[in-house]
Amino acid sequence: MLSMRRAFLLLAAASATTAQTYQRLGTCPTLGCVIPPDQQDFLPGQQFDIRFEVHAPVNGSEANGGIPDEAFSVTIAKDGGQTKSIAEFFGITEEPAIEKWSFSWYEDLYAKDAGEASLVHVASKIYRRVALYEPGDYTVTLKYYSTETTTATWTVRPLAEHKRAKNVILFVGDGMTTNMITAARLLGHKTVNGKYQSLLKLDEFPVLGHQMTHSIDSFMTDSANSASALYSGHKSTVNAMGVYADSSPDLFDDPKVETIVELLRRIWGSAWGAVSTAFLADATPIALTAHTRSRGTYGPLIEQALNGVNNYSWPHTGGPDVYFGGGAENFLPGSGSYKGQDYFAKFAEKGYSISLNKTALEAAPDSERALGVFCKSNLPVWIDRNVFPENLNSYTNDPSGAKKAATDLPGLKEMTLKAIDVLHKRSGNEGFFLMSEAASIDKQMHVLDYQRALGDLLELDDTIRATFKKLEELGELDHTLIVVTADHGHGFDVFGNADTKYLSEQPTDREKRSAVGIYQNSGLSQYTVEQEGVSYNTGSNFPVNWDPRYAIAAGMGASPDRRENYQINRTGSRIPNTRGYVSAFDNTDGFVVNGTLPADETQGVHSLTDVPVYARGPCQETFGGTFNSIDVFFKIATCLGLGQSTNKTLTDSACSAK
């Protein structure tokens, strides 16, 4: 029995450690941690690591003497089955050694203000690279401190050993919400008396669902752990990818989960690729292969993408067949690359064609693995590439490292179409998986640059339209599952128009706000109306005027202090706020809006909204309704026949023959 004092402390601890600003370890409200924690789902045969931790707080409300129990025991039982030790159950011949470390955390904002971090000593064990093959529920039990127990129930989903789709293309509009899609439609497509004369390609999808984006241990997500949920079926902690976060100091030792491309490569030997308008080491593209708690470890993550996890035995994809995006700073030898090495050379050694501009991309052979890195950092956005191309000269982003601007740039469409050509050529009968990300919907929403965000959303839609056409030409459309979704939202919506001329000429902030036309005064979209002397030549399905006098009045649910004038910034992305102050440059003719975020926040942040999931192709019928982000993975993996009853592993030669 627990002493009364212990029982009280544990009770207090349980309430102190749930749903709060700071967490000792989000997935572990008690002093014994099973990771993966309770309520996790697995694809049959999906490989993963299991970590157990026993915490011994030295001080703070949970203080228990500070000596962690090293004699803890761990068991697992399938429903109705025998309880076995973890080692016996998984046939592990050598018990892993006990690891020990310490970490500290703040119990709340008062403790942080006072600089009083609580210290915790830890004893831990990790069982690496195991898998569960039989569908059903499993109970994992950790016993520690003689009388304490932590259990986790895990569910192995049904077997899915047969492929229903040959290819899968997953489009991710980073930060894209239904509200943004609605606004993009208004800008790119004309209405007559309340009826659209043309529609988005997205509007043609036969199936639409909704997914919930939250993290495993907080209700807001970032792009790392949401990407991980989409690619592995396992939610994680903010900044973590391909792992459940543990409390150890090592950023690469956390318990891993196998991702969709690792599974695909191991089981079917399929080709795979990633395309992004962000730098390639950014969360959404890199999470396909990344296993770390810290998304900012860019250099090591490019190394993982090419050569796999190097510290532990782990299924390895052999590297992407196609990798197109920005982020030359993580490939060029120097401080941004892993151990300062030249990753252009390392990819070339492995047989990749290397393209540093659009001309080279188009000329790259479809039969070879292809790396295309077209600039440093993120690709300049669609509006700057197509509407205000003179802005490209303001960058020093040439991917060769030369101190000049990269100007021969592909967009999402060019990269995606080329990726399909290469993947189609290289994949043979085993098909391919492609992830294509419109990254700057999110990045531009962060800086409240609504037009640039919507321009990239229209570019995504245009890319999807071109993808359908390309797949049809290749005879692959009906063999390809196309899914379009987002990883999270931003609280953006449109609520009227703004007469930007009137606004800029009013003397005070309050008078400027009279320029906003609501309800019947919102009029009709002026973005689709040709204006004398204005011609952007960006084709159908895009605005013919990005800078009309009557602009959309739009805004964010959460935002930093800023100055609003609703007009596009013609010279580059908006800078709303600098270290908590309205930027001296932000819309000097606009009115001040006091934000809702912590005062030192320079940008907007993600929002809670569910995001849409569009589907077309084999298995499309499984994507209707409302579901969890992890279900996107399970639906895709099931459609690809990745839920296996045995450890199906192609030999290395079968893999590299592809």
Ligand SMILES: *[C@@H]1O[C@H](CO)[C@@H](O)[C@H](O)[C@H]1NC(C)=O
């Ligand atoms: C806990 O102990 C550590 C190490 O002695 C100390 O730095 C910290 O301030 C203590 N925290 C509290 C809340 O007392």
Ligand SMILES: *[C@@H]1O[C@H](CO)[C@@H](O)[C@H](O)[C@H]1NC(C)=O
């Ligand atoms: C599956 O087989 C591979 C290759 O034989 C092996 O390296 C790996 O450890 C096995 N995985 C599991 C979970 O048994």
Ligand SMILES: *[C@@H]1O[C@H](CO)[C@@H](O)[C@H](O)[C@H]1NC(C)=O
């Ligand atoms: C583990 O691998 C990462 C790169 O993937 C590397 O940065 C780290 O130093 C390695 N850790 C150990 C202990 O080797």
Ligand SMILES: *[C@@H]1O[C@H](CO)[C@@H](O)[C@H](O)[C@H]1NC(C)=O
């Ligand atoms: C594009 O890349 C090719 C091959 O690397 C190079 O020869 C050419 O000069 C580049 N073009 C521009 C405009 O930078």
Ligand SMILES: *[C@@H]1O[C@H](CO)[C@@H](O)[C@H](O)[C@H]1NC(C)=O
């Ligand atoms: C417009 O963009 C340029 C380039 O990023 C920046 O210097 C300027 O401050 C921006 N103006 C506003 C109003 O944000």
Ligand SMILES: *[C@@H]1O[C@H](CO)[C@@H](O)[C@H](O)[C@H]1NC(C)=O
């Ligand atoms: C914004 O907040 C500051 C105080 O933080 C206040 O002085 C100022 O008047 C507010 N401005 C507006 C436009 O509400």
Ligand SMILES: [Zn+2]
């Ligand atoms: Zn973001």
